[in-house]
Amino acid sequence: MQRQIPLMLCLVFGVFMIIQFFIPHPISTTAYEIVLRWVRIIAIFALVLGVGSLTMHHSNKIKRKVKGWQFSIITLIAAVITALVGLLGMNVVDGRLIFFAGIGRTSLLQTFFQNFYIPVNSTMFAMLAFYMASAAYRAFRARTKEATLLLIAAFFVMLGMVPIGSAISPRLPEFAEWILSVPNLAAKRGIMFGIALGAIATSLKIILGIERGWLGGGK
Amino acid sequence: MKIFQALAKIDRKIIFAILAVVIIVPLIKPLGIISRASNRAEAVFNAVDAIPPGKSLMISIDFDPGSQAELYPMLNAILRHAFAKDVKVILLGLWLTGMGLGEEALSITSQEYNKVYGEDYVFLGWRSGVLPVILGMGEDIKRTFPTDYYGQSLNDLPMMNDIRNYRDIPFFITLSAGDPGMNTWIAYAQSRYGLKMGAGTTAVSAADAYPFLQTGQLTGLLGGMKGASEYEFLVREKGYSQALTPASQAMDSQSLAHLLILILIVLGNIGFFFIRKTTAFKGEK
Amino acid sequence: MTLASSIWIWVGVFLTFCIFSFLYKDNPFYKFAEHLFVGVSVGYSISISYHNVLHPDLIVPLFKHGELLNIIPLIFGLCYFARFIPKVSWLVRLPMGLVLGFGAGAAIPAVLQANIIRQVQGAVLTPEIFQGWNFFVWALISLIGVICTVIYFYFSKERKKSTKFAAEIGIIFLMIGFGASFGYTVMARISLLIGRFQFLLRDWLGIIQ
Numbered sequence: 001m002q003r004q005i006p007l008m009l010c011l012v013f014g015v016f017m018i019i020q021f022f023i024p025h026p027i028s029t030t031a032y033e034i035v036l037r038w039v040r041i042i043a044i045f046a047l048v049l050g051v052g053s054l055t056m057h058h059s060n061k062i063k064r065k066v067k068g069w070q071f072s073i074i075t076l077i078a079a080v081i082t083a084l085v086g087l088l089g090m091n092v093v094d095g096r097l098i099f100f101a102g103i104g105r106t107s108l109l110q111t112f113f114q115n116f117y118i119p120v121n122s123t124m125f126a127m128l129a130f131y132m133a134s135a136a137y138r139a140f141r142a143r144t145k146e147a148t149l150l151l152i153a154a155f156f157v158m159l160g161m162v163p164i165g166s167a168i169s170p171r172l173p174e175f176a177e178w179i180l181s182v183p184n185l186a187a188k189r190g191i192m193f194g195i196a197l198g199a200i201a202t203s204l205k206i207i208l209g210i211e212r213g214w215l216g217g218g219k
Numbered sequence: 220m221k222i223f224q225a226l227a228k229i230d231r232k233i234i235f236a237i238l239a240v241v242i243i244v245p246l247i248k249p250l251g252i253i254s255r256a257s258n259r260a261e262a263v264f265n266a267v268d269a270i271p272p273g274k275s276l277m278i279s280i281d282f283d284p285g286s287q288a289e290l291y292p293m294l295n296a297i298l299r300h301a302f303a304k305d306v307k308v309i310l311l312g313l314w315l316t317g318m319g320l321g322e323e324a325l326s327i328t329s330q331e332y333n334k335v336y337g338e339d340y341v342f343l344g345w346r347s348g349v350l351p352v353i354l355g356m357g358e359d360i361k362r363t364f365p366t367d368y369y370g371q372s373l374n375d376l377p378m379m380n381d382i383r384n385y386r387d388i389p390f391f392i393t394l395s396a397g398d399p400g401m402n403t404w405i406a407y408a409q410s411r412y413g414l415k416m417g418a419g420t421t422a423v424s425a426a427d428a429y430p431f432l433q434t435g436q437l438t439g440l441l442g443g444m445k446g447a448s449e450y451e452f453l454v455r456e457k458g459y460s461q462a463l464t465p466a467s468q469a470m471d472s473q474s475l476a477h478l479l480i481l482i483l484i485v486l487g488n489i490g491f492f493f494i495r496k497t498t499a500f501k502g503e504k
Numbered sequence: 505m506t507l508a509s510s511i512w513i514w515v516g517v518f519l520t521f522c523i524f525s526f527l528y529k530d531n532p533f534y535k536f537a538e539h540l541f542v543g544v545s546v547g548y549s550i551s552i553s554y555h556n557v558l559h560p561d562l563i564v565p566l567f568k569h570g571e572l573l574n575i576i577p578l579i580f581g582l583c584y585f586a587r588f589i590p591k592v593s594w595l596v597r598l599p600m601g602l603v604l605g606f607g608a609g610a611a612i613p614a615v616l617q618a619n620i621i622r623q624v625q626g627a628v629l630t631p632e633i634f635q636g637w638n639f640f641v642w643a644l645i646s647l648i649g650v651i652c653t654v655i656y657f658y659f660s661k662e663r664k665k666s667t668k669f670a671a672e673i674g675i676i677f678l679m680i681g682f683g684a685s686f687g688y689t690v691m692a693r694i695s696l697l698i699g700r701f702q703f704l705l706r707d708w709l710g711i712i713q
Contacts (some may be wrong), residue, residue, distance in 0.1 A: 002594040006601035013602050017609025021411070033358055036351040037561070038577040039606050040363075042599050043348035044557045045581030051546055052585075071539040078543025079550075086551020102369050103555050105326045111512065112544055113319035119516040120541035121284040121316075122700060123523035129476075129697035130527055132690060133238045134231040137483040141491050146679045151484065153683025157426075158481060158690055161445055163254040164474030177257075178642075180684055185429040186646045187681025189623055190653025190674070192430060196619035203608035203615075214604055215597055235527055242694070242701055246712055288699020289692060315552050316545065344556045350610050366560040407610070410618040422692035426685045434626035436618065443688065444695035463713060469698040476694040 007209045014207030055079065078116075085109050153179055223490040234483070241479045245471035254470050259432065260449035262439025263392065263417040267297065268457075270389045272305035275378070277388045279404065280312035280321045282396035286421045287320065290394045292447040292466035293419040294324045296454050297392060302332035302339070303459035307378055309388070311343035311364070313352065313399040318345050318368065331462065337376040344368030349399045350407060357385050357412040384412070390438075391416040401428060405436050419446060444469055506710035517708045520700060649677040 013035065020032045058072035084090075086109040091101035103109050142148040159165045160176020205211035256264070270276055278297060282290045301308050310321050325342055334340055343364045346352045355363035360382060361373045373379045381387065391414050395401040401418045408414040415438060420428055422443025431437040441450055447466035454460050455467075508514065522537035562578060565571040580602060586595035627650050633643040655667055656674030663671055705711045 002597070006594075006597035009598060009601035010605035010608075013605035014609035017606055018612055021610075021613040029358065033355065033362060034573070035606065036355040036358075036363070037574075038580070039351040039603060040346055040348040040355070040557070041562055041574065041577035042581045042603060043351070044553055044561075045584045045599070046603075047347060047549065047553055049584045049587075051550060054542070054546060068535065071535050074536060075539040075543040075546075078540050079546040082544045082547020083550040084547075086547060087554055089555075103551060104369055105322055109548065109551050110319055110322055113548055114323065115512040115515050116519065116540060116544045117316070117319065117548060118284040118287065119519040119703075120523055120537050122287050122696065122703075123520045124541075125285040125693075126288070126696040126700040127523060127527065129693040130235045130238060132693050133480055133483060134234050136480045136690075137229070137234060137487045138231075140484050140487065142488055146675060149676060149679040150683040150686065151488075153680040154687040154690070155481060155484075155683075157684045157687030158477045161422075161442070161687070161691060162474045162477050163252040163470050164478065166255065167252050167474075173257075176687075179680060180426060180429055181433065182642045182646050183649055183677050183680040184426055184684040185433055186649025187653050187677040188427055189430040189627060189646075189650045190657070190677070191681075192619050192623060193650070193654055194657045196615045196623075199615050200612055200620075203611045206604055206608045214600055232527075238697075239701075242698055243705070246698070246701060246705055286692075286696070288696045288702075315549055318552055318556075319548075345552055346561070347553065347557050350607060354610065365565075368556065370555060370560065406614040406618040410614060410622065422688040422695065423685070425688050426681070430623055430626065433630065434622050436622060443691050444698070445691065465699075465702055468712070469695065469702065472698050472701075473691070473694055476698075477690065480690055480694075 003212075003215055006215065007212070011207055011209060014203075018207075082109070082112055082116075085112060153184075223493045226486060226490050238476065238479060241475045242472040245475055246468065249468070250471040250475075252471055252474055254445075254448055254452060254467060256449040256453050257446075259440040259442070260446055261453065263419070263441055264300070264439075264450060264453045266390045266415070266417055266438050267300055267306070267392075268304065270301075270304070270306045273307065274389050275307040275309050275382060275387065276301045277309045277311070277391040279391070279393045279395075280310065280317040281314050281393050281400035281404075282320075282421070283314050283316040284320065286396035288469075289421050289444045289447060289466075290396060290419055291320055291324065292444070292464070293394055293441050293450055294320070295328060295462075296447065296450040296460075296464075296466075297419075298324055298328040299331065299460040299462060300450075300454045302328060302334050303454075305339075308340040309343060309360075309382070310340065312345050313349055313403070314396070315345050322368070331460075337371075338378055341373070341376055341378055342368040343373075349403060353403060353407040354411070357408060357414075359384055385414045386412075388414065392419060394419040395424065396421045397424065400424075401431075401437075405431055409436050417441075419450075444473060508708050508710065513707050517704065520704065648673070653677050 016031070016035065020028045055076065058075050060066075061069045061072040062076075086103060086107075089100040089102050090108040091098050091104070091106045092108060092111070093101070093106050101107065140151060142151050156172070156176050156179055159168070160172040160174075165172040165176065202211060206214070267276060276297075278294065280294065298308060310325060312318055312321055321342060325340060329336070329340060343360075344367060346364060352363055361379065364373060366372055367376065385391075385408060391404070391408070393401050393404045393416065395404075395418055401420055401424065404414075404416060409416050417439040418428055418437050419441035420443070422445070425440065425442030425446070428437060428440050428442070432440055441447060444466050448464070448470050451464040451467045455464060508517075519537045519540070522533040525531055526534040562574060566574040566578065580599040583595040583598045586592045627647050630643060633640045652670045652674035654674075656671040656678065658667075661667075702712070706713065
């Protein structure tokens with residue numbers, strides 16, 4: 001029962017979604033809208049679960065005094081304060097703090113997002129440019145024919161897709177565009193076929209209960 | 220020989236410093252390299268331009284601050300274009316952590332054009348689940364988003380009176396930094412409901428969009444910060460906005476940084492081949 | 505040059521430098537910013553989830569409008585937490601089964617239509633190919649490229665002469681495709697760095713507009 005019911009649910013909802021796609025009858029459309037609503041609600045619990053797991057992970061680190069546990073305190077304090085600021089709808093209007101005023105442009109949540117979240121998140125990704133420049137110098141070698149082809153294509157795309165490319169020669173952007181819309185398109189379409197067929201096969205295996213990895217261990 | 224050996228030993232921190240200089244200097248002293256719009260960007264621009272005043276453009280924020288530099292200028296430029304043309308805007312997002320960016324963009328651009336919330340634009344916010352959100356809006360937007368980002372019922376927003384589902388949306392743009400994003404919208408909204416759509420993507424995924432452009436599943440493409448600069452250029456050229464154009468401002472730095480990377484690759488390879496040749500020669504002896 | 509007067513800009517600048525300090529080496533400033541980010545991210549997600557989903561989609565319909573049908577997804581959702589109770593941990597499979605079945609069922613027709621049928625049409629039937637000889641040639645090259653790439657990914661049978669040759673052609677197309685993606689990736693990373701420098705030079709130092 002512990003495996004059969006989940007498998008049955010998977011089969012029923014999978015088959016329903018396929019049938020609904022091909023037969024959009026008013027009855028199936030109503031059921032479809034209900035299912036969409038249910039899945040939306042269920043999905044939010046998965047997110048709550050993720051948040052719970054992360055909180056437990058950091059709490060355990062603090063309890064066990066694992067190396068760097070002090071930083072976990074920062075994480076937990078930041079999480080609690082930000083959540084409170086958001087849930088209580090704290091806003092600063094004309095220098096006054098008011099509660100239950102939503103999460104709009106005057107909210108503290110938006111201020112936290114703009115001044116804590118954005119700088120860190122965007123700098124983390126921006127930093128990769130430095131490592132890429134260093135790797136470009138040390139690692140990108142034309143060791144084989146294939147690697148040479150890759151580098152040549154990259155060379156033209158890098159030069160052709162920025163304004164200096166057209167300043168050097170108007171032919172450069174044209175050639176870069178050709179690379180992108182002929183050989184690149186062919187490669188990406190071939191890869192897409194592979195991924196799509198794989199996705200369909202896996203989906204079918206899940207619906208039919210052949211792929212059961214998601215059930216995990218146990219009975 | 221010594222030169223190549225010395226080159227091979229350049230400390231990476233020196234490379235970091237050179238890259239920083241190459242980017243910062245053109246921002247302060249622009250070189251003025253002329254940037255033009257590509258056909259792909261013009262296609263997106265024309266599709267937005269063709270929306271009759273009073274009809275709605277839908278935009279999805281499928282990115283977070285990690286891709287802000289590339290996609291946020293696109294969002295601002297598109298919003299300015301739509302507001303200047305009196306096209307109504309429905310903004311939503313599949314990425315929870317992009318909501319703050321949507322809020323910020325709307326608060327800036329709506330003030331520039333004196334647009335009224337609920338009449339000229341609506342911010343639907345975020346809903347969990349991705350597929351039920353995209354598929355649900357194909358049936359009924361108000362049932363998928365009973366309330367907007369601020370918790371207001373959509374029934375109370377006059378702009379939403381005439382809008383039921385994708386059939387009432389003449390054009391849609393996804394600003395996509397990955398998954399969920401462009402591919403998801405194409406598979407579930409474009410294919411199933413025939414939603415006419417364009418995409419603004421990070422440069423990383425721009426090359427993946429070409430098969431969809433060729434089949435017409437995508438009307439046009441804004442690829443990375445260059446794509447954003449092209450849209451900014453078009454919006455400014457047509458006189459829709461005189462606001463700052465951060466992506467266009469960045470193009471000189473972008474050009475020089477690309478040149479630097481190319482020089483680094485070439486230098487690295489010359490050193491590699493030279494050292495390999497000499498080592499092989501010594502080995503033969 | 506006019507330095508920013510807002511304290512929040514200075515906070516943003518401090519955090520930006522905390523992260524950049526990793527370029528030198530891992531250090532407590534970086535760790536501080538990283539952990540602060542995770543915490544704010546969790547709190548932000550909780551807040552948006554509550555205001556945008558839990559409140560309007562579950563609490564209001566169920567407790568204010570009495571739409572009892574919403575109890576079903578609520579029960580399914582709560583089953584996720586069964587994983588913390590060993591005796592009933594299998595209950596977590598219920599919402600997973602439902603969501604997986606839903607996703608798989610939705611994906612099959614959608615992927616088939618968007619990524620296979622439309623793409624096959626695009627590979628062989630495009631009105632553009634009649635616009636001129638070059639369009640025809642490019643479409644033909646593209647078609648050959650698609651077929652060879654697919655053959656390259658076919659591993660179920662040993663490659664003989666013709667398929668081996670086709671797979672080798674496939675590699676050429678793949679390498680050009682990867683090269684194009686690589687070129688674009690360089691562009692992306694540089695753009696993000698420019699974005700941060702714009703913040704420092706414009707919002708903080710006031711050197712640029």
